[in-house]
Amino acid sequence: xxxxxxxxxxxxxxxxxxxxxxxxxxxxxxxxxxxxxxxxxxxxxxxxxxxxxxxxxxxxxxxxxxxxxxxxxxxxxxxxxxxxxxxxxxxxxxxxxxxxxxxxxxxxxxxxxxxxxxxxxxxxxxxxxxxxxxxxxxxxxxxxxxxxxxxxxxxxxxxxxxxxxxxxxxxxxxxxxxxxxxxxxxxxxxxxxxxxxxxxxxxxxxxxxxxxxxxxxxxxxxxxxxxxxxxxxxxxxxxxxxxxxxxxxxxxxxxxxxxxxxxxxxxxxxxxxxxxxxxxxxxxxxxxxxxxxxxxxxxxxxxxxxxxxxxxxxxxxxxxxxxxxxxxxxxxxxxxxxxxxxxxxxxxxxxxxxxxxxxxxxxxxxxxxxxxxxxxxxxxxxxx
Amino acid sequence: xxxxxxxxxxxxxxxxxxxxxxxxxxxxxxxxxxxxxxxxxxxxxxxxxxxxxxxxxxxxxxxxxxxxxxxxxxxxxxxxxxxxxxxxxxxxxxxxxxxxxxxxxxxxxxxxxxxxxxxxxxxxxxxxxxxxxxxxxxxxxxxxxxxxxxxxxxxxxxxxxxxxxxxxxxxxxxxxxxxxxx
Numbered sequence: 215x216x217x218x219x220x221x222x223x224x225x226x227x228x229x230x231x232x233x234x235x236x237x238x239x240x241x242x243x244x245x246x247x248x249x250x251x252x253x254x255x256x257x258x259x260x261x262x263x264x265x266x267x268x269x270x271x272x273x274x275x276x277x278x279x280x281x282x283x284x285x286x287x288x289x290x291x292x293x294x295x296x297x298x299x300x301x302x303x304x305x306x307x308x309x310x311x312x313x314x315x316x317x318x319x320x321x322x323x324x325x326x327x328x329x330x331x332x333x334x335x336x337x338x339x340x341x342x343x344x345x346x347x348x349x350x351x352x353x354x355x356x357x358x359x360x361x362x363x364x365x366x367x368x369x370x371x372x373x374x375x376x377x378x379x380x381x382x383x384x385x386x387x388x389x390x391x392x393x394x395x396x397x398x399x400x401x402x403x404x405x406x407x408x409x410x411x412x413x414x415x416x417x418x419x420x421x422x423x424x425x426x427x428x429x430x431x432x433x434x435x436x437x438x439x440x441x442x443x444x445x446x447x448x449x450x451x452x453x454x455x456x457x458x459x460x461x462x463x464x465x466x467x468x469x470x471x472x473x474x475x476x477x478x479x480x481x482x483x484x485x486x487x488x489x490x491x492x493x494x495x496x497x498x499x500x501x502x503x504x505x506x507x508x509x510x511x512x513x514x515x516x517x518x519x520x521x522x523x524x525x526x527x528x529x530x531x532x533x534x535x536x537x538x539x540x541x542x543x544x545x546x547x548x549x550x551x552x553x554x555x556x557x558x559x560x561x562x563x564x565x566x567x568x569x570x571x572x573x574x575x576x577x578x579x580x581x582x583x584x585x586x587x588x589x590x591x592x593x594x595x596x597x598x
Numbered sequence: 599x600x601x602x603x604x605x606x607x608x609x610x611x612x613x614x615x616x617x618x619x620x621x622x623x624x625x626x627x628x629x630x631x632x633x634x635x636x637x638x639x640x641x642x643x644x645x646x647x648x649x650x651x652x653x654x655x656x657x658x659x660x661x662x663x664x665x666x667x668x669x670x671x672x673x674x675x676x677x678x679x680x681x682x683x684x685x686x687x688x689x690x691x692x693x694x695x696x697x698x699x700x701x702x703x704x705x706x707x708x709x710x711x712x713x714x715x716x717x718x719x720x721x722x723x724x725x726x727x728x729x730x731x732x733x734x735x736x737x738x739x740x741x742x743x744x745x746x747x748x749x750x751x752x753x754x755x756x757x758x759x760x761x762x763x764x765x766x767x768x769x770x771x772x773x774x775x776x777x778x779x780x
Contacts, residue, residue, distance in 0.1 A: 258627050260636040556631070560623040 232348055233329070240328055244493035247551055249290040254555040264289040294486075302482040305376075312375035317480065317487035320368035323361045324494035330354045331501050332422045334511050334539035336532040337523070343429075345422040346536055354421040355407075358502060359400060362457070365495060366392040369459075369476045372488070376479040384475030387465040387566060391456055394573030395463075399453035401581040402446045405588035406439050406506055412596070421502065425510030429518035436516035440507040445584045447507040449577055454503060456573070458495045460554050462561040465569055493551075500550030501543070508546055511539035652716045652729040655707055656754030657747070660762070664695045665751065666726035669702040673718035673727055681711035682718060697768040705747040709735050728754060 220228070249264070256263030264286035272279040272288070282288060304310060331354075332347035351357055366388050373385020410427045411417045428438050440447040456463040467475035474480075477488050504510060512518045519542070523535050564572065612618050638645060647653070659665050669686035687703025689696050718727045732753060737743045745753070 254631070257631045257635075260630060260633060262635045262637060262639070556624060556627060557620075560627045561620065 229348070236328055236348060237325060240325065240494060240497065241490065243497060244490045245290065245294060247493040247496065248293075248489060249286050250551065251555050251558075253286055254552065255559060258556075258559040267292050297483050297486040300482045302484060305479050307377050308479060309375040309377060312371050313479075314484070316368045316372035316375055317484040317491075319371060320365060320488050320491040321494075323364040323368075324491040324498070327358050327362045327498045328494075328501075330357045330421065331498060332425070332505065332510070333501065333543050334536050335422070335425070335519070336536035336539065337520075338532060343426060343520075346540060347422065350420060350422055353419050355403065355419045355424075355502070355506075358421075358498070359396070362495065362498065363392060363396060365491065368488075368491070372480065373476040376476070378479060380472045380474070381476050381478045384465075384467065384472050384478070387472075388459065388476060391459075391463065391465050391569060391573070394570060395453040395456035395577070398449050398573065398577040398581040399457065401578075401585050402449035402453065403506060404585050405443050405446050405592070408589060408592050409439075409442070421505045421510075425505055425512070428509045429512050429520065431518070433516070436518060438507060438509040438512075438515045441515065443507070443584075443588065445580070446588070447503075449581045449584065450503060450507065452572075452577060454499045455554070455557070456569070458492060458499050458554075460492075460496065461558040462564050463569060464563060465566055470563070496551060496554055497547060500547045500554070503550060504543065504546040511543040513542050647731040647733065651731055651733070652714050652719075654709065654732040654735055654745070654753060655712065655714075655716075655718055655727055655729050655750075656732075656745075657705060657726060657750040658728055658754040658757040659751060660759040661756060662762075663756070664698065664764075665701055666724045666759075667702050667705065668699045668724055668726070669705075670700075670723065672721045672723065676717045676721045678715060678717065679711040679713050681708045681713075682706070683708070695764075697771075698764045702747060705750060707745045707750065709743045709745060710740060725757075725759075728757065730754065 223231075253263040262284075265284045267286070267289040268279060268283045269288060272283070304313060329348040330351050332345040332350065334346040335343045336346065338344050369388040370385040373381040373383070373388070376382070406424060407419060410424055424439075428436070430436060434442075455461075459465070459467060465475075467477070469475070472478070477485055480488065509515060513522055519535075519539055523538065657665065657667055669684050671684050671686065674682045674684045683704075683706045684702050685704040686700055689698055689701050695701075714729065716729050719729050730753070735743065
């Protein structure tokens, strides 16, 4: 097939189309996560979950409609519709401008970080891997860290603008928690980039290059970084739970002691925006974990995608290769979304002082020690 | 001394990392994830009602089709929320059950008042009122929530009778009238 007509389009239009396409996938995926959350919660608790809602006309569709109904997909549509159309009250005591601004602000970093996350790759005519990404920045991971941390501003803003004590406490907790875990998270990925950036080459923080360095042949080249650096992977994962405000770290929300935390005063569409943003953060965070530590779109450790497409004869098919890569990557991300929900029903919420203790007294020293050990080991390997 | 000093063991390193505990917890929740659900799809699937269940109070007939209630009104007097209202009536001479003392002319149980305590069943000397297995009562008006006599018998149906005490009494009376010793 010939796609030259697409590449003849002006760059701005092409980027606009690509960005729209990504958002059109990410946004419904985040919404679908809310239904997945309800279903998985139900299954773990021995319930079937939402399985009743169905528009009357769908009753005439055999097979498919009952399956969709038992998966609760119509419930998802009904809930989405409800959020759009229900009354959206603004309490009288809030700071109106910032109150409305907060949920909008929460969406911006959530949807922005996806731009530097590569979700697949294909082989071009020259036989080189090309990432499928909106912007393959050299500072990829830094950009993600920089922008995703902005997400907490919306929570602080929501907590403050609500002008009521529980949202305020939620906002304060969110900011303290973010600062505590951001440090460990950043320190935990440094060994990965120490290892990726061999001396002599040009330095990079690009996520695509991290995946490429996990797709090399050989025992060391094919190993995912989760095997080479398990401690880093663990710290990153724990910090990811804390940064996305998921249980057991959902201090800002913490409905048992803070009513609803930062979103106590919110309802309807504004409330749902906070949740779509949280799920977007989860999706992007899982994606980054997969890219850094679980080999991105490589199907298995020590089995890079290149081996697979040569084995099944897709080498000359960039479109199919790309689709396969995106599929594998999305599969891993979806597993991690499931893992988030699985952990939610396994671990009780930490107390706030425990969250701080774990962050500052356990994870931070551990990540510093981890960094020092790997720096020494990598220096020793490079020297010999 | 009844005080037992329990030794508080220090946590091991593995326990302090939480990791083995998290692993076992994840295994437990995964087991529950794949286990079959424990809930009922209610309107389609109905729960099995255990014997001795105290549902809606009903009136029952004996195997001969006689209404067991003799309108003694004990249940009406014992009923804590005063849900029962009985109007006693006589049994016509032509009835095959004329030998029975009386029968209710009207028997109303207001299910908006009933608290399902079962005292009426306990107090009934005729075993005529039973709390049976119906557990769901609905209606659109207050009037619909009052069970009248015909409805009470419809809900109650027939229960076996071990005694047939009125028949025995009549047989004894008949025997006495025909030259018995009594």
